[in-house]
Amino acid sequence: MRAHQLIPSWLKNYQPKWLIGDAVAAILASMMLVPQALAYAALAGLPPYLGLYAGLLPLVGYALFGSSSVLSVGPVAILALMTASALTPIATPGSAEYINGAILLALLSGIMLLLMGFLGLGSLSNLLSLPVVNGFVSGAAVLIIAGQIAPLLGTKSEGHTALEILLSTIDNSPMSDPDAALMGLIALFSLVIARLGLPLLLRTLGVERTRAKLLSRLAPMLVVLLSIALTAIFHWEQDLPVVGEIPAGLPDFTLPVFNPTMIYQLLLPALIIALIGFVESLSVAHTIALRRGEKLDANAELRGLGTANLLSAFSGGFAVTGSFARTAVNDEAGARSPLSGVIAAIFIALVLLYATKVFTELPVCVLAATIIVAAANLIDLRALAHHWHYDRTDGLAMGGTLLGVILFGVEAGIGLGVGLSFATLIWRASRPHIAVVGRVPGTEHFRNVLRYTVKTQPDTLFLRIDENLFFSNISAIEDRLFAEVQRQKSLHDLVLILSSVNRIDSTAIERLQQVNQDLLERNIRLHLAEVKGPVLDRLGRSKLLQELTGRVFLSAYIAELALRHHNIHDDGQASTPPSPADPS
């Protein structure tokens, strides 16, 4: 990388008139970031102030290397949950070992993201289909909500699955703290009202739509500040669990303890965090880029997110990625360039330097309420209906991932989803669509006899196979082929149209050779038509072309012409030598 490339192009081309938009957006986004940062750190099982550390330098890191102008990078609920789920089996939440583990996770996934960026391995994220990502996010949101009911009510819960957590919450509920429960529920109620009712109220008051939505996004900060004020005035901190002491000042440069056993245990979780974080962030950035007519560079995104995670680790934070909610605020509030991220970081730094005392008396139950409302927003059952409607197998993959995450946990759920999406893919390919086709009169086009009025021949059968031929579908293809042959008694010639066949594997080629022989027994010649170039190249390496009783035709139309002529003049003797034409 050349030296001048270290200065990002947005900075070189910065126009002063952008400053106001960037600054306003930055302040609004950080008003949202502060309570979220505290809450998501708690969700990750970490001291809340570590969320502010994770919300500081990553903003700058992304601004240096990322390609989206308004993506807001920092702590998000899903990665906080994944951090907790990776660490709770191997360390006690809140312990020094646990905090070290969280830093290691951020470091590892940062390194992985950078590697993917430099090696062009962003395609790894293609293992995750949209239904799997949707199902994962919805399932993780359910898991998050299940885990926050206990802190909301001022009690404890344990367990790894949503069911275990909910059952233990119910078991522990007699010990719950009525003050905390009341305050938590009031906070929850206010936040729900603010999200659902406030935009409507503001709009009836004449506030413009985008602005109304924007203002309602600041409700969590308001509720947080109000609860702090009330707690301070009435000294509720003696009865309620509060966030407690936050060390004032900027984070120190930190290096985690490199514990090899722990690193080994965290490799897979870090990879999943990197992939999920990347996919989520990319989809947010892409939506915005599309609206703004900007160009997004997946590799730049990987480098930006990788740097953000490294900086989070070096400043003692945890894994971060692009936040959907804060990016939306940034966008709606008129940010023009990544400078808004840098300004937001300065705002967070000011909070850390001068305002940490404010948040010490923030009740934990209020944080839980903000997490629940944020997570509820991530549950997307409409996506489930949409995928199911579009294709049952896509619906199955999303439903399976969702249930997997809820019932078996974060990683098992992802594993199940990826497995399901590949299994259904292969299942579909194993049941290929095969059409008997005929020529559309007056054209050279051959179409399905069931969908079109077409011309067919009594002694020539045209079969189009709509799938690659490989070991798990070749039996089904054979069965269908012989069933059609059985049906048409006076058959002399069978033409397989391979226009949709992009690959034939060695199992299928072996079976086709047998089919060729079996048809010869019945005095039927086998022809191929519309064979693709790469397929024909490969066929040349097998014995099929030499043994083929019929010919290879450039198109079904040419096959029809040749065979009609042949059958009239030649009385259909199966003696034409194979003469491969050159199709595309």
Add this chain to the structure above:
Amino acid sequence: MRAHQLIPSWLKNYQPKWLIGDAVAAILASMMLVPQALAYAALAGLPPYLGLYAGLLPLVGYALFGSSSVLSVGPVAILALMTASALTPIATPGSAEYINGAILLALLSGIMLLLMGFLGLGSLSNLLSLPVVNGFVSGAAVLIIAGQIAPLLGTKSEGHTALEILLSTIDNSPMSDPDAALMGLIALFSLVIARLGLPLLLRTLGVERTRAKLLSRLAPMLVVLLSIALTAIFHWEQDLPVVGEIPAGLPDFTLPVFNPTMIYQLLLPALIIALIGFVESLSVAHTIALRRGEKLDANAELRGLGTANLLSAFSGGFAVTGSFARTAVNDEAGARSPLSGVIAAIFIALVLLYATKVFTELPVCVLAATIIVAAANLIDLRALAHHWHYDRTDGLAMGGTLLGVILFGVEAGIGLGVGLSFATLIWRASRPHIAVVGRVPGTEHFRNVLRYTVKTQPDTLFLRIDENLFFSNISAIEDRLFAEVQRQKSLHDLVLILSSVNRIDSTAIERLQQVNQDLLERNIRLHLAEVKGPVLDRLGRSKLLQELTGRVFLSAYIAELALRHHNIHDDGQASTPPSPADPS
């Protein structure tokens, strides 16, 4: 099933002139079966005489329900190895529990084969590609040979992998029995000479080729009888391990002890035994049926093999399937109907009733020699070269299975092979072939610009995607599409030719909608052409068709005509409403 169907059709139509061929073939095949049965039972870790039990009733069971006229069903080396590999971790070889386990395995796989036959689930065997089956057989043969070196040399070996077994054989070799080693090596040498040299010798003596091959197949029986005679004459049984007492008489009807834990542990091995046995047997039967112009029925094969295994279990035997070598002998010796199997069973019954004493003095090292020669014949490195040459991924699947079986054992090897064959399938589909196409002048055909001299347009790009669109390849497709768009500056219209696309999943459809928007930003309209019926049906459930900036054309040719006309008269404004035509 109606009553008269219980009498197989070959029996109803039996012609007396077939009898001589059937009888001669039966006697030759059982001459081969007797030493193999004893040897494979030993290979399975069972008392050798159980091999004779497994070689008796299964022949009759298959004759009743199977569809091949000459398939010889009974003990085979591969299933013997799989029996040993499934049972050694859970019982001591030779113990009552172990024998019970072997009977349970035969029973379970018999039930599974029958279920597959009645439920039409024979397609389960489609999970096994040809390279995986080839690799498995070769790998298992190596494993068998590794395990037989110790008995050949009169010593012991332990371990599960080929390497462990060989190392322990070398460790134990100082304790080997020089008498046994000498006799074993002489037997091995004679058998190799018989297999390689005898046919040649017989042919130079004027014996016809098939007959020479046939006679050389009887060499093992000769070597066995000779070794028995020598042992009896010189009383070597005092120095050499011999087969020992064989209970005279036919097997009793047996039911295994139904130990639920053991049944649970054997479910997966039984399924793999059923599938491998079925695939192997079917391929043998198919080769013969093709040569004889017979019709093979996969479901009848499942019922035949299932019954054979049940009868093996009920008579105290182990898992059986069609034997390649004995079927070949049966075929070459002129068998005409399954009666040859029934006659062979009678021959085995006579051996069990009157000739068991003969085999008590058969040295174990000679059995080992016959197993080694039979297994060596199964190693097929030419298949590896063939698959690798045809397609690297097929070669990889075979090589992976082979190495997997040798290094990690039978089931792990199969698992690795199946995993590899699916993984390479998906890997290939993730790197789709995409061609820029143009019209072949004077025709309506569009072909790859790199392979043909074709006509292209400066303002219209025709792209043909040769793969289904799904989550793991849509990124690659997007990248290629935008790279082509970048290359052609004056572009107004992009036509995606979907003639090879049989499915578009919901991830891909979502991304195509974004592509449609992205192209709109650049003032390029997106058109689709040659969309298949089922694909178009599904597209109708998404928003793509409504949002599409271009049109859906029946063919690329029609698209070219329409767009040329349009661009001349309409100055290329992106305003034509989508009007889906009806393609096939």
